[in-house]
Every structure is written in structure tokens, then in C-alpha cells.
Amino acid sequence: MSPKKRASVFDDGISSRLAALGADNLAQALLKLAEQNHEAADLLARLLATPEDNLKRVKAKLAGLRRGRSFVDWRGVPEFSRQLEGILEDIRSGVPNPAQGAELVASFFECDKAIFERCDDSSGIVGDIFRLRARDLFVFYAAKCADRARLADRLFKLYGQDDYGVRGCLLDHAAEFLPSEDLRKLAERFWGRAEQEPEEAFEKRHWLLGVEALAGQLKDPALFEKARLTSWPKMSPAACLDIARAYLEADDARTALGWVEQIPEQESFIKSWERDELLLAIHQRLGNQAQTKDTAWRIFRRSRGEANLKQLLSVIGEGEREQVIQGEARLIGEAKALSYSDAAFLLQVGRAAEAESYLLRHRSEINGDRYESVLPLAENLERQGRLLVAMVLYRALLDSILRRGQSTIYHHAVRYLRKLDTLAGGVGAWGDVQPHNAYKDGLRQSHGRKFSFWGKYQS
Numbered sequence: 001m002s003p004k005k006r007a008s009v010f011d012d013g014i015s016s017r018l019a020a021l022g023a024d025n026l027a028q029a030l031l032k033l034a035e036q037n038h039e040a041a042d043l044l045a046r047l048l049a050t051p052e053d054n055l056k057r058v059k060a061k062l063a064g065l066r067r068g069r070s071f072v073d074w075r076g077v078p079e080f081s082r083q084l085e086g087i088l089e090d091i092r093s094g095v096p097n098p099a100q101g102a103e104l105v106a107s108f109f110e111c112d113k114a115i116f117e118r119c120d121d122s123s124g125i126v127g128d129i130f131r132l133r134a135r136d137l138f139v140f141y142a143a144k145c146a147d148r149a150r151l152a153d154r155l156f157k158l159y160g161q162d163d164y165g166v167r168g169c170l171l172d173h174a175a176e177f178l179p180s181e182d183l184r185k186l187a188e189r190f191w192g193r194a195e196q197e198p199e200e201a202f203e204k205r206h207w208l209l210g211v212e213a214l215a216g217q218l219k220d221p222a223l224f225e226k227a228r229l230t231s232w233p234k235m236s237p238a239a240c241l242d243i244a245r246a247y248l249e250a251d252d253a254r255t256a257l258g259w260v261e262q263i264p265e266q267e268s269f270i271k272s273w274e275r276d277e278l279l280l281a282i283h284q285r286l287g288n289q290a291q292t293k294d295t296a297w298r299i300f301r302r303s304r305g306e307a308n309l310k311q312l313l314s315v316i317g318e319g320e321r322e323q324v325i326q327g328e329a330r331l332i333g334e335a336k337a338l339s340y341s342d343a344a345f346l347l348q349v350g351r352a353a354e355a356e357s358y359l360l361r362h363r364s365e366i367n368g369d370r371y372e373s374v375l376p377l378a379e380n381l382e383r384q385g386r387l388l389v390a391m392v393l394y395r396a397l398l399d400s401i402l403r404r405g406q407s408t409i410y411h412h413a414v415r416y417l418r419k420l421d422t423l424a425g426g427v428g429a430w431g432d433v434q435p436h437n438a439y440k441d442g443l444r445q446s447h448g449r450k451f452s453f454w455g456k457y458q459s
Contacts, residue, residue, distance in 0.1 A: 054094030058104055061087050065111040072119040081125045084115070088133055092140075099150075101141035106154050108134055112164045130166035138170055142177035152178060152186050159210055160193070171210055175217035187214040187223065194230075205231045212242075221246040221255070237263045237271045244278055253285040273302065280311075304328060304345040329354045338362035340373035347380050356381065356389045360433070363392050368400025387426045388433060394419055395439065402447045410453045417443075417457055 018026065065087075072080045087108065095101045112130065121127055142151055155174060158167045174183060190210045197204035208231040215224035224246040228239055244259035260282065263275050276299045283292040296315040300308040313321055329351050332342045338359075346355035359366070359377070368374055378393035398416040401409055417440075424436035434442075447453065 054090060055100070058087060058090045058095070061090070062104070062107050062111060066114045068114060068118055070118065074120045074122060077119055077121060077123060077125055080119055081129055084126065084129050085133060088129075088137055092137055098141045098144035099147065102138060102145055102151065102154070105134055105138040105141060106158060109138075109158055109167050109170070110161075112166055116164050127166055131169045135169045135173065139173050139176050145177070148178055148182050152182050156186065156189055159190075160207075162206070168210070168213070171213050174214065180218060183214050183218055187211050187218070190214065191227075216246060216249070219250045221250045221252060235262070237275070241271070241274055241278060244282075248278070248282060248285070251285075253282045257282045257286070273299070276302070304332075304342055306345075306348050309345075309349070325349045325351070333358055338365040340370065340377065343377055344373075347377070347384075352381065352384045352386060356386045359389050360392065363389075363433075366393060366396040368396035368398070369404075371397055371400070382423070385426075387423045388430070391420055391423050391427065391436070392433060394423075398443075402443070402450060402453065405450065407450075407452050410450075410456055413453055414456045 065084075088105070091101055091104045091108075095104060109130065115126060119126060145151055155170060155178075159171050162168055174186070178186070187210075190207045194204050194207035194211070197207065208227045211227040212224050212231075215221070215227060221243070225243045228243055229235075232239055240259045240262045244256040247253070247256035247259065256278070260275060260279055263271065265272065265275075276295050280292060280295045280299065283295060292315055296312045300312045309321075309324070312324065316324075329346060329349075332339070332346060333354060335342065335358075343355050343359055346352070346358065355377075359381075366374060374393050374396055378390050378397070381387075381393070382390040394416045398413050398420070401413040401416075420436060420439075427436075444454075
């Protein structure tokens with residue numbers, strides 16, 4: 001039974017029905033379940049343990065993790081991850097003392113080497129237990145601890161031995177349990193530790209990265225800038241963007257603008273997109289209306305879509321919507337090359353006729369290998385009764401599969417051909433598009449020896 005179905009059953013008054021069974025019946029059922037399932041047995045032990053017993057259980061389990069040697073392959077990782085979550089639940093439900101709780105969670109993090117070296121975490125499930133569940137539990141306890149200096153020492157030690165990249169998440173949330181003065185002292189300790197390492201050493205950059213994390217929480221962009229440029233003296237677009245964000249988050253938009261302007265406009269698509277998104281926020285903060293409009297238009301034109309259209313209209317005014325759409329439909333129609341995202345945009349804003357005309361004009365450029373873009377267009381246009389252009393798109397998908405000879409997905413090719421058979425009867429005029437029967441004859445000539453495909457189609 002799926003979790004969703006289980007939830008629906010449990011929500012149907014089951015609590016009151018269970019209570020009506022009586023304590024003795026429930027106790028016997030729980031004992032029987034515990035005999036058959038180790039997770040149920042662990043839950044039962046947790047419920048019955050005194051705080052002292054539970055503390056011993058947790059310490060024993062952590063010692064077991066450190067001693068563990070048997071390898072857990074990808075198939076066993078889900079069960080292994082539940083065991084790890086069970087340890088964290090033992091701590092959460094059975095250790096009320098904040099200092100003890102924080103120390104036990106820290107000890108759990110120190111088992112990372114023993115855990116990751118004995119399991120295949122290609123799915124990332126185990127890593128997420130550290131970065132999410134264990135992190136949240138540590139922050140929960142740490143926020144209630146009175147001894148801040150001890151917490152800072154523990155965090156310093158943990159971060160210094162972060163060989164598996166799962167302990168830094170604690171540092172990213174340090175401001176939730178350490179006041180600013182302690183954060184600054186910790187940043188100074190990190191800096192001092194970095195200075196002890198050789199230039200270009202990984203450890204040096206690791207400590208400086210910690211300084212960056214603390215500087216961000218301190219809203220100290222100058223410290224962030226110093227750490228980044230010490231770690232990577234050679235200027236890069238990524239460094240400029242990160243430093244600019246640090247200044248913007250500290251409400252120094254003018255300095256942030258200076259850093260963004262150091263990035264060439266002709267950067268990679270991702271960096272250009274990040275640059276303009278940051279520029280938009282900076283110009284809005286500075287009240288630069290003309291630059292804000294120019295940047296919003298540039299973002300929209302780079303990638304037309306509903307989200308970017310909404311962002312543009314928030315700058316230039318919702319009343320400009322129809323004028324913008326009309327102008328963009330004209331520009332898309334005049335384009336010399338096909339853009340799947342532009343075709344999708346036309347459909348999003350209710351311009352199906354323009355989308356149909358655009359795709360038919362560029363049909364020689366449609367590549368069925370791009371099924372993640374082509375298939376949604378085909379299905380959308382089919383729903384809107386634009387059958388001729390839908391067929392052109394389905395043909396591209398079918399041609400792609402047959403051209404590549406991927407027999408494992410011939411069932412999709414069969415589905416597309418049967419779809420074409422069905423849609424063909426609704427096409428009134430083919431224009432300069434090859435009629436269905438002629439197209440199908442061409443398929444038999446080109447791919448007649450793909451017996452597996454034709455057998456599936458005819459069966």
C-alpha cells in the first residue's frame with residue numbers, strides 16, 4: 001500500500017477505533033509486530049526506555065556505526081537510511097538535555113567516514129539525512145544550549161574534518177544558535193587556520209569557504225570579498241556574482257553594481273542570466289527605472305516564457321500585456337531559426353495560430369531527438385485541434401526513434417504511428433506537407449527491415 005493510501009486509511013477515524021480495542025489488545029499486537037519487524041522492535045524499545053537507557057542505546061548504536069564493516073549496496077540503502085533516521089529519532093525523543101543532544105548529534109556527524117565508506121549512496125539518500133535531518137536536530141538542540149563557546153569549539157572541530165562534505169551544512173546555519181560576536185570570533189579562528197595552510201592547498205580554501213559562510217550570516221560583504229579573493233585571486237564571473245550578492249544582501253546595492261559591471265555581457269548563457277537577474281534586483285533597489293526596464297526586457301527576450309513575462313510586466317505595467325505579446329509574436333514570426341521555447345511561449349499566451357504557422361515554416365528544423373520539447377508541443381497543438389502541425393511534430397518523434405534503431409522504445413514509435421493514423425482523418429488540407437499515406441509508404445521503404453517495430457504495430 002502506498003504512503004498516500006495508508007494516510008487516507010489512518011485518517012479515517014482510526015485513532016478512536018484503536019483506542020476502543022483496549023490497552024491489552026494493543027500491547028499484544030505491538031509485541032507480535034515487534035517480533036516480525038526490527039524497526040517495530042526498535043520503536044518499542046524506544047517507547048519503553050528510560051532517559052538513561054535511551055542514552056546508552058544511542059551511544060551503543062553510534063559505536064556500532066563506527067565499527068560497521070559490511071558493505072551496503074544501493075538496494076540496501078533505503079533500509080540502512082531508516083536505521084540512521086532511527087538513531088536520530090532516538091536522540092530527539094529520548095534526550096531532553098540540549099547539551100547532551102547537541103553532542104550526540106555531533107557524534108552522529110563524526111560517523112560520516114564509517115557510514116559513507118561502507119555504503120553506495122549514489123542516490124544521495126544518506127547524504128540528505130546528514131544535510132537535512134541531522135542538521136535540523138543539531139540546530140534544535142544548539143539553539144537551547146547556554147554554553148556558546150563550547151558550541152563554537154564543537155563546530156570548529158567538526159568543520160575542520162569535513163572530508164565527506166556533509167558537515168558544512170551546520171556552519172551554514174550557525175547564526176541560528178550563535179550570536180554575532182561568536183560568529184565573528186569563529187570567522188577569525190577560521191581565518192587563522194587558513195593562514196597556516198600552504199597556498200593552493202585544498203585545506204586553505206576549505207577554511208576560507210567557511211569564512212565566506214560566516215561572513216554571509218554576519219552581513220559582512222567586505223569579509224566575504226576578502227575571503228573569496230584570497231581563496232581565488234584570479235577574478236572570474238562567478239566570483240564577481242557571489243561578491244555582488246554579498247553586498248546586495250548587506251543593502252549596499254551601489255557596490256554590488258560595481259562588481260556586476262565587471263562581468264562581460266557576452267558570457268555563457270547561465271552566467272549572463274545570473275548577471276541580469278542580479279542586475280534587475282540591484283537597479284530596483286537603487287530606483288534606476290530605465291535600467292530596470294532594459295534589464296527586464298533583456299531577461300524576457302533571452303528566454304520568453306510566462307514567468308519572465310510576469311516579471312517584465314511587474315516592471316513596465318500589467319496594462320502593456322497585449323502590446324508585449326503582439327510585438328513578441330511578430331518578432332518570433334520573423335525569426336530565421338527555430339526556438340522550441342518561443343513556440344511554447346506562443347501557446348502559453350493563447351497564440352496557437354501563430355505557433356502553428358511558426359512551426360510549419362520551420363518544420364525542416366524540428367528534431368525529434370529533442371522529445372522533451374517536441375512532445376509537449378505536439379500534445380498541446382493536438383488538444384487545440386491544430387492537427388496538421390501536431391502530425392509534423394509526431395512524425396519528427398517517430399523518425400527519431402526509427403533512425404536511431406532504438407528497439408527498446410519501439411513501443412513509443414508504435415504509439416506515434418497509430419496517433420498519426422488517427423489524426424490523418426481530421427486533416428482537411430495538407431498544403432505542402434506530405435500526406436499521411438505517402439509518409440507511411442516512405443517509412444516502409446526506409447525502415448521496412450525493422451521487423452520488431454512493424455510486428456508491434458500490426459499486432
